Amino acid sequence: MTPMRLATLSAFGGALMLGAMAAPAMAxxxxxxxxxxxxxxxxxxxxxxxxxxxxxxxxxxxxDSQGVWKGFDVEYCRALAVxxxxxxxxxxxxxxxxxxxxxxLQSGEIDVMARNTTTTLSRDTxxxxxxxxxxxxxxxxxxxxxxxxxxxxxxxxGATVCVQPGTTTEQNLTDWARANxxxxxxxxxxxxxELVSAYAxxxxxxxxxxxxxxxxxxxAQPTPGDHTILPEVISxxxxxxxxxxxxxxxxxxxxxxxNALVSAEELxxxxxxxxxxxxxxxxxxxxxxxxxxxxxxxxxxxxxxxAVHVIKKVGNYGEVFARHLEPLGIxxxxxxxxxxxxxxxxxxxx
Numbered sequence: 001m002t003p004m005r006l007a008t009l010s011a012f013g014g015a016l017m018l019g020a021m022a023a024p025a026m027a028x029x030x031x032x033x034x035x036x037x038x039x040x041x042x043x044x045x046x047x048x049x050x051x052x053x054x055x056x057x058x059x060x061x062x063x064d065s066q067g068v069w070k071g072f073d074v075e076y077c078r079a080l081a082v083x084x085x086x087x088x089x090x091x092x093x094x095x096x097x098x099x100x101x102x103x104x105l106q107s108g109e110i111d112v113m114a115r116n117t118t119t120t121l122s123r124d125t126x127x128x129x130x131x132x133x134x135x136x137x138x139x140x141x142x143x144x145x146x147x148x149x150x151x152x153x154x155x156x157x158g159a160t161v162c163v164q165p166g167t168t169t170e171q172n173l174t175d176w177a178r179a180n181x182x183x184x185x186x187x188x189x190x191x192x193x194e195l196v197s198a199y200a201x202x203x204x205x206x207x208x209x210x211x212x213x214x215x216x217x218x219x220a221q222p223t224p225g226d227h228t229i230l231p232e233v234i235s236x237x238x239x240x241x242x243x244x245x246x247x248x249x250x251x252x253x254x255x256x257x258x259n260a261l262v263s264a265e266e267l268x269x270x271x272x273x274x275x276x277x278x279x280x281x282x283x284x285x286x287x288x289x290x291x292x293x294x295x296x297x298x299x300x301x302x303x304x305x306x307a308v309h310v311i312k313k314v315g316n317y318g319e320v321f322a323r324h325l326e327p328l329g330i331x332x333x334x335x336x337x338x339x340x341x342x343x344x345x346x347x348x349x350x
Contacts, residue, residue, distance in 0.1 A: 049081045051080070052110035055193075059325050060073045075323075086309045102123075115242075134239065135239060138239055141214055142161075142214075143214045144205065153232040157182045159206055162207040216328055264289065266339065269286065274312050285350070
């Protein structure tokens with residue numbers, strides 16, 4: 001398509017933000033590590049995990065009509081609460097924008113961030129953060145209204161593109177456009193619900209964000225078929241769970257809780273059969289995962305049966321994915337098990 005004046009189409013991208021406001025931080029028990037105490041000790045003393053999530057991204061983190069948070073990332077908050085307390089209700093969810101998420105984690109307002117966040121070298125080294133578990137491999141794409149008749153992102157020369165500021169998305173868009181000699185005018189809007197509204201209202205020709213976010217946004221539109229996710233994937237976006245740097249014990253538990261979900265799927269252990277597996281599974285790897293041998297939970301500072309509790313209440317990685325992301329049309333792709341050509345691969349439990 002030649003440089004075009006595209007009927008200003010609205011921005012595509014993430015998913016609908018419900019605009020839920022963060023609950024005020026508990027002044028008497030801030031999430032921050034205090035007086036040299038470990039983060040895990042502080043969480044246990046407080047009796048509640050404080051978990052940063054998206055403000056409202058369908059499939060990943062979104063409160064339902066009763067105010068109950070649900071989604072793929074939310075399950076990681078629940079899993080960590082189970083690992084610590086054997087109780088998935090001991091979580092306080094703090095919805096965060098793309099701009100506020102890192103400050104909230106750095107300042108100790110939250111203990112852990114499960115908020116569709118890409119791990120990069122600069123974020124890993126200069127922000128005082130660590131990203132111990134990549135729970136979703138994604139990539140950036142574009143969405144337009146089907147009525148525009150665009151079949152490739154390279155046809156967006158001259159377009160207006162909606163994008164959130166302070167994200168890898170914004171940087172990737174500029175890099176890709178320069179490399180492909182595509183000129184565009186950015187429409188920068190911080191709050192996701194406003195960005196999606198702008199897209200729907202026709203203020204942008206295209207909206208760019210992670211492909212999973214595009215699928216979530218499209219699924220929430222009155223007529224999803226009116227929107228097209230273009231075929232180009234222009235970046236690598238390894239979305240990871242974030243913690244503050246300097247407390248390896250807490251980072252270890254976050255990492256191995258993710259690994260437990262992945263390993264359970266590989267071993268065929270589900271929420272429905274985990275009790276049966278505990279009593280009868282003779283495979284050495286399964287015995288160690290389920291706490292029957294090895295004493296691995298104690299090495300992490302939790303009960304040796306922590307993985308059993310997590311799997312029983314949350315399920316394995318595949319169950320979590322199927323419950324929240326498959327209904328949006330998101331395929332496993334690189335998030336399939338390594339035995340099926342994907343990248344989800346747990347180190348050994350030994």
